[in-house]
Amino acid sequence: MKKLIMPFLLMLVLLLSACGGETTEKSSEKKEANKSETITYQSENGDVEVPANPERVIVLSSFAGNVMALDVNIVGVDSWSKMNPRFEKLKDVEEVTDENLEKIIELDPDLIIGLSTIKNVDKLKEIAPTVTFTYGKLDYLNQHLEIGKLLNKEKEAQEWIDSFKADSKAAGEEIKAKIGEDATVSVIENFDKELYVFGDNWARGTEILYQEMKLNMPEKVKQMALEQGYYAISPEVLSEYAGDYVIFSKNAEGDTSFQQTETYKNIPAVKNNQVFEANAKEFYFNDPLTLEYQLEFFKKSFLGQ
Structure with a gap:
């Protein structure tokens, strides 16, 4: 009986090995095919x-x-x-x-x-x-x-877009209800020794605030920054561009000395604690990961959520 069993076991081992090798080979071939598609x-x-x-x-x-x-x-x-x-x-x-x-x-x-x-x-x-x-x-x-x-991955991209637009619109309605239909919002950023204001399509959350939430841009910003996307200003004239609310995309290592001046401190948004500071390095882009963060930042800043 042992003599019969041993050859059978040996054949079974060889058969399984062959199948395993064939599976591995097919898996490798499949990977190569996927790579070449x-x-x-x-x-x-x-x-x-x-x-x-x-x-x-x-x-x-x-x-x-x-x-x-x-x-x-x-x-x-x-x-x-x-x-x-x-x-x-x-x-x-x-x-x-x-x-x-x-x-x-x-x-x-x-x-x-x-x-x-x-x-x-x-x-x-x-x-x-x-x-x-x-x-x-x-x-x-x-x-x-x-x-x-x-x-x-077009389908995944479109699904994210649809969801984000709906979330932004809902948050915008809540914010408008709280700050008022006529309230204005401006976005500023310091870079090196320059100060900039932004239109509605230059990242820094501008797409969310103006395109999706339909919040109001100050007239002066509209005149100077809307077409080009951004506009350099001096700190001395910031009050002319500051809205009722200001989003400050702040480069901490840049020149922020203007924040210590009386000119800055007397801007209504500053006096009313309606300046919301964000880390510029986290605000530069307008990709989905950054946009989701910006949306949460706005909900927290305006609504306390």
Whole structure:
């Protein structure tokens, strides 16, 4: 009996090993097939063949939050995104620029994304499919939708857009009910020794406040910043641009000495404790992760939620 059992067991082991090897081989083949699958993305510069499921994306400017919001892996990122305290997922990601070609090659990207102003685009295209966007050509929500299309996640991008618009509208209605239909809101930021006011499409929460919540922009800001998106002013004339409420995107390491002047202290919004300070590094962008944070900041600031 033992003589019969032993050959049978040996055959069973060999059969299982063969099946296991075949499964592993098929799994590897499947991975390779997924890696080689592509889609055609219609970029502003023409059709580009890109991975259907990108796994190693390099973002050279602006769009890291969009990519992360769609749960796609980033292996290299620009310095501005890297310094954002809220982008914790980028903590161990390599910082790169459009001139770090050797480092980019080492990172072995399967897709590169950046603004149309980046350098070395032709060289980058030799490393991996490269897609660029012109800043401001699309509004902030359509920009996210386009990145969704690029990453083969259009449905997820659209679902986020619909949800965010509804949440912003509801919060805006509550805020208007509290501060009044005619109340004005301005957004300012200090950078180096300059002071800026912003229109309705230059990040810093402006898209939420003006486009989604329909809050009022001071007339002076409308005149000087709405078309260009931003406008540099001196602290001495800030009172002319300050609304009933002021969102201050503050660079703590920049020059904030104007806040100690009597001119600043006598601005009605300052006297009424209606200046809400945010960390500029967390407010620079208008990607989904930043927008969600900005919306919560506004709800907390205006409504105490």
